[in-house]
Amino acid sequence: MIKTDVLVIGAGPVGIFVVQQLGLIGLKAEVVDNLDKIGGQCIELYPDKPIYDIPALPECTGESLTDSLLEQIKPFKTNFHLNERVQEISKENNTWKIQTSGKKTFIAPNIIIAAGVGSFEPRKFQIKDVEKFESKGIFYSIKDKNFFKNKKVCIFGGGDSALDWAIELSKFADITLIHRRNEFRGAEHSATIARQLEKEGKLKIKTPFQISSIEGDTKVTGITIKKDDGKLEKIATDCVLGFFGLIMKLGPIAEWGLNLDNKTIPVNTENFQTNKEGIFAIGDICTYPGKLKLILSGFHEGALAARACFKLARPNEKYRFEFTTTSKTLQGRLGIKKSD
Amino acid sequence: MPKITYIEHTGKSHIVEVATELTVMEGAVQNNIPGIDADCGGACACATCHVYVGPEWINKLPKIESAEEDMLDVAFEPNKFSRLGCQITITDDLDGLVVKMPSKQA
Numbered sequence: 001m002i003k004t005d006v007l008v009i010g011a012g013p014v015g016i017f018v019v020q021q022l023g024l025i026g027l028k029a030e031v032v033d034n035l036d037k038i039g040g041q042c043i044e045l046y047p048d049k050p051i052y053d054i055p056a057l058p059e060c061t062g063e064s065l066t067d068s069l070l071e072q073i074k075p076f077k078t079n080f081h082l083n084e085r086v087q088e089i090s091k092e093n094n095t096w097k098i099q100t101s102g103k104k105t106f107i108a109p110n111i112i113i114a115a116g117v118g119s120f121e122p123r124k125f126q127i128k129d130v131e132k133f134e135s136k137g138i139f140y141s142i143k144d145k146n147f148f149k150n151k152k153v154c155i156f157g158g159g160d161s162a163l164d165w166a167i168e169l170s171k172f173a174d175i176t177l178i179h180r181r182n183e184f185r186g187a188e189h190s191a192t193i194a195r196q197l198e199k200e201g202k203l204k205i206k207t208p209f210q211i212s213s214i215e216g217d218t219k220v221t222g223i224t225i226k227k228d229d230g231k232l233e234k235i236a237t238d239c240v241l242g243f244f245g246l247i248m249k250l251g252p253i254a255e256w257g258l259n260l261d262n263k264t265i266p267v268n269t270e271n272f273q274t275n276k277e278g279i280f281a282i283g284d285i286c287t288y289p290g291k292l293k294l295i296l297s298g299f300h301e302g303a304l305a306a307r308a309c310f311k312l313a314r315p316n317e318k319y320r321f322e323f324t325t326t327s328k329t330l331q332g333r334l335g336i337k338k339s340d
Numbered sequence: 341m342p343k344i345t346y347i348e349h350t351g352k353s354h355i356v357e358v359a360t361e362l363t364v365m366e367g368a369v370q371n372n373i374p375g376i377d378a379d380c381g382g383a384c385a386c387a388t389c390h391v392y393v394g395p396e397w398i399n400k401l402p403k404i405e406s407a408e409e410d411m412l413d414v415a416f417e418p419n420k421f422s423r424l425g426c427q428i429t430i431t432d433d434l435d436g437l438v439v440k441m442p443s444k445q446a
């Protein structure tokens with residue numbers, strides 16, 4: 001069980017920056033994100049694309065913005081709990097108990113939801129009975145590649161994950177790579193290697209095909225794939241891997257008794273509190289009249305929510321407004337030593 | 341203003357006027373037509389604005405760019421009439437355009 005002043009849900013740009021605002025006023029935060037990396041949409045959807053509207057940063061990229069934000073919160077030595085989805089929350093003795101998918105428990109008087117458009121989850125096959133085989137023959141990620149040794153494996157997808165894993169696993173498994181069109185969108189270099197392996201008979205490639213059905217009783221025994229023109233083909237297989245990228249899903253947040261408006265959470269713009277005391281929402285996930293889904297708006301929202309958290313985390317102390325330029329206290333928290 | 345027909349997967353159709361310069365995605369969202377999620381807000385990064393364009397229209401649309409084709413890879417049940425609603429800008433030439441939504445976006 002981890003005790004903290006504020007639990008932040010979501011390590012997107014807004015979730016990272018609020019850690020700085022909390023740290024400055026002396027509050028400790030823990031951050032949880034379902035992704036395996038920090039940065040939210042910026043890192044998952046557009047790491048290399050330019051951004052031109054971050055105040056005082058004429059140009060940055062999704063990745064460089066994330067790096068700079070992390071640099072800015074370094075003094076606060078914050079823990080990021082990645083690969084963990086916040087699953088349940090409940091109120092106990094005036095404080096919140098938060099539980100994650102990995103069975104971590106947090107106790108905090110405040111929760112800041114900076115969950116964007118929801119947690120990033122793998123896109124799944126959309127056919128009948130697919131759930132019943134999940135993790136039992138159907139996978140969306142690879143934990144231990146040796147599991148696939150000497151097995152018949154069908155890999156779906158046209159991006160880097162699909163290509164890289166097809167090439168890697170073809171060293172010791174019987175691989176069929178299946179994609180909906182003839183072009184692969186992954187690195188050209190990888191596509192060339194895959195085509196070469198196909199020529200050498202070390203890998204099969206089926207395009208343009210999509211999955212049509214899965215066969216099997218308790219475990220997967222085969223699949224049927226469908227060509228553009230409707231022609232069906234059967235393939236015997238032990239495992240099926242789908243690499244279709246990630247999708248944002250609101251997920252468990254919808255079950256916490258919060259008011260929702262079309263996948264967003266209405267807030268009071270004075271402090272960004274939701275309809276529940278001690279639960280705040282900032283960034284893309286919050287809504288109010290005039291809301292803009294911009295990173296800069298999320299930064300402002302975090303600054304106000306952080307001050308509101310202070311009241312619940314330090315009920316007996318008085319919050320003082322101070323500038324980082326002139327406050328020795330704030331500079332102390334930032335670890336700045338001045339020799340004047 | 342061009343008239344656009346949006347057909348839900350159930351067959352229910354919505355005929356609305358959409359101003360030129362808006363996209364097919366925006367036309368649906370602004371008119372509260374269900375079936376288009378548009379999670380990324382039109383940045384060609386989510387594929388949840390996927391539509392099937394009426395067969396008679398598919399060749400009248402501006403050519404598909406590779407970024408859109410790449411995103412369609414991860415859309416739900418794409419076929420040769422698939423496009424992303426946020427990548428089709430309405431022009432007067434598209435008056436009468438018909439698009440159908442998939443049974444779900446993800």
Ligand SMILES: Cc1cc2nc3c(=O)[nH]c(=O)nc-3n(C[C@H](O)[C@H](O)[C@H](O)COP(=O)(O)OP(=O)(O)OC[C@H]3O[C@@H](n4cnc5c(N)ncnc54)[C@H](O)[C@@H]3O)c2cc1C
Pocket residue numbers: 009010011012013014015032033034035039040041042045046049050051052053084085086087114115116117118119120250251252253282283284285293294295296298380383384385
């Ligand atoms: C292609 C593209 C270009 C863009 N360009 C710009 C731009 O130029 N300027 C601009 O200002 N904005 C831009 N945006 C928008 C900007 O990226 C978003 O406004 C911003 O990422 C929102 O930040 P956030 O921290 O609120 O949420 P996100 O970045 O969405 O991060 C939310 C995080 O919360 C996690 N999460 C959600 N639910 C849970 C849960 N239950 N448990 C654990 N973790 C959870 C998610 O996994 C995710 O990592 C762009 C967006 C896209 C897609």
Ligand code: FES
Pocket residue numbers: 365377378379380381382383384385386387388389411424425426427
């Ligand atoms: S709205 Fe996200 S791809 Fe079109």
